Amino acid sequence: MKTLRSKILLLLFPFNLFGIPQYLYAFQTEYAREVVNTLASDDFYGRGYVKNGDKKAAEFIKKEFERFGLLSFEDNYFQSFNISINTFPKQIQLSINGKKLTAGKDFLVEPGSPSVQGTFEVVELTADDILSNDKFRSKLIEIPDKFTVLLPYEIKEITELKKTESDRFNSILGFLKYGFSRNPSAGFIEFTESKLTWSGSTRVEGKASFIVSSSALSKPIQKIKVDVQNKFFENHETQNVIGYVEGERTDSVITLMAHYDHLGMMGEAIFTGANDNASGIAMLLSLAKHFSTNKPKYTIVFIAFGAEELGLIGSKYFVENPLYDLSTTKFFLNFDIAGTGDDGIQVVNGSVYRTEFDRLVQTNQEANLLPAVRIRGAACNSDHCMFDQKQIPGFYIYTRGGIQAYHDVFDRPETLPLTEFRDYYQLMIKFISEL
Numbered sequence: 547m548k549t550l551r552s553k554i555l556l557l558l559f560p561f562n563l564f565g566i567p568q569y570l571y572a573f574q575t576e577y578a579r580e581v582v583n584t585l586a587s588d589d590f591y592g593r594g595y596v597k598n599g600d601k602k603a604a605e606f607i608k609k610e611f612e613r614f615g616l617l618s619f620e621d622n623y624f625q626s627f628n629i630s631i632n633t634f635p636k637q638i639q640l641s642i643n644g645k646k647l648t649a650g651k652d653f654l655v656e657p658g659s660p661s662v663q664g665t666f667e668v669v670e671l672t673a674d675d676i677l678s679n680d681k682f683r684s685k686l687i688e689i690p691d692k693f694t695v696l697l698p699y700e701i702k703e704i705t706e707l708k709k710t711e712s713d714r715f716n717s718i719l720g721f722l723k724y725g726f727s728r729n730p731s732a733g734f735i736e737f738t739e740s741k742l743t744w745s746g747s748t749r750v751e752g753k754a755s756f757i758v759s760s761s762a763l764s765k766p767i768q769k770i771k772v773d774v775q776n777k778f779f780e781n782h783e784t785q786n787v788i789g790y791v792e793g794e795r796t797d798s799v800i801t802l803m804a805h806y807d808h809l810g811m812m813g814e815a816i817f818t819g820a821n822d823n824a825s826g827i828a829m830l831l832s833l834a835k836h837f838s839t840n841k842p843k844y845t846i847v848f849i850a851f852g853a854e855e856l857g858l859i860g861s862k863y864f865v866e867n868p869l870y871d872l873s874t875t876k877f878f879l880n881f882d883i884a885g886t887g888d889d890g891i892q893v894v895n896g897s898v899y900r901t902e903f904d905r906l907v908q909t910n911q912e913a914n915l916l917p918a919v920r921i922r923g924a925a926c927n928s929d930h931c932m933f934d935q936k937q938i939p940g941f942y943i944y945t946r947g948g949i950q951a952y953h954d955v956f957d958r959p960e961t962l963p964l965t966e967f968r969d970y971y972q973l974m975i976k977f978i979s980e981l
């Protein structure tokens with residue numbers, strides 16, 4: 547339906563107000579869709595460290611850079627570095643009272659978990675048991691070689707506590723979950739009413755631990771059966787992918803960045819990361835494509851970072867081992883989550899670089915593009931943070947509104963709408979050209 551409608555509009559209005567043929571924009575959205583569908587397909591294994599998903603994604607980006615004729619600082623576009631990473635390449639099983647749960651939908655294994663196999667008895671705990679010294683002590687006696695299970699509790703119960711009490715709760719939770727050497731349990735399960743949100747880990751913790759959706763709870767829990775096998779890589783080689791387009795002026799550089807890595811696989815569950823951040827790479831590549839045939843005023847460096855999800859490791863490596871003089875950076879833009887936009891975009895560092903923010907707002911208003919351009923202060927929540935720490939000016943921009951899937955198995959290409967991608971892309975071209 548949508549495609550048909552836009553084709554009809556295209557025939558009626560082949561040129562928009564700015565004299566840029568509309569088919570160019572349509573083409574760009576098509577290209578972005580292609581990039582998202584490719585990078586977030588199951589064949590890229592969630593761009594993590596099972597089945598070399600990271601390498602496969604990096605190779606794809608490298609081929610696109612090559613195709614657009616981007617220049618490279620070294621013999622190729624790769625900047626390699628090593629990471630430690632805990633992975634789960636084999637099927638993960640968790641059954642409660644004989645009912646087999648689905649990995650990714652019903653439960654997650656904590657990313658730092660070691661292997662654990664077997665059938666176990668459980669010790670159930672409530673938030674109240676943890677908060678009371680006496681109750682917790684009596685439970686502690688029961689836990690050796692059993693799974694400790696924390697039953698659903700209201701987060702509110704904990705956040706409204708006195709600081710000393712909530713500190714106690716969190717440190718006991720950490721003890722149960724990550725199993726410091728004194729924890730004699732076989733493992734830990736926490737039931738939650740919140741959405742399941744996964745991450746990655748660069749180390750292996752003491753105990754295996756799960757977070758389970760409270761909808762999968764069947765009380766009382768009599769037996770649990772688990773099978774988790776982790777595989778830890780001490781020194782996995784991964785990479786940033788870096789290219790540039792020379793501008794009319796080469797004394798200053800504009801740096802565009804997006805991370806391509808995501809969480810990979812947890813057993814059979816694939817975290818495809820369509821919004822986070824195949825969409826940001828789609829923006830990066832769309833802009834690389836544009837500026838490779840439209841010579842920019844300043845040289846533009848394009849960086850696809852690896853290992854962002856593990857704690858901004860790729861960007862940290864880059865600012866410590868830069869391929870150009872970072873002090874010549876006129877401005878940077880970091881694209882991390884670009885797939886919706888129903889509520890416009892949010893601009894991290896907007897209040898830090900107010901002149902550029904005001905210009906962005908004005909450009910957006912004049913061209914009547916995005917529904918909103920919202921200001922935000924500094925936040926160390928993506929790769930730009932490493933540039934912030936070096937006092938290099940720039941924005942981190944993300945889209946707002948629309949689907950809420952995030953760090954879960956539901957962040958998939960078939961449900962990512964790219965609602966405002968075309969307008970966002972158009973705004974970025976204008977903004978970069980005006981810098």
Ligand SMILES: [Zn+2]
Pocket residue numbers: 805822823854882883928
């Ligand atoms: Zn991200």
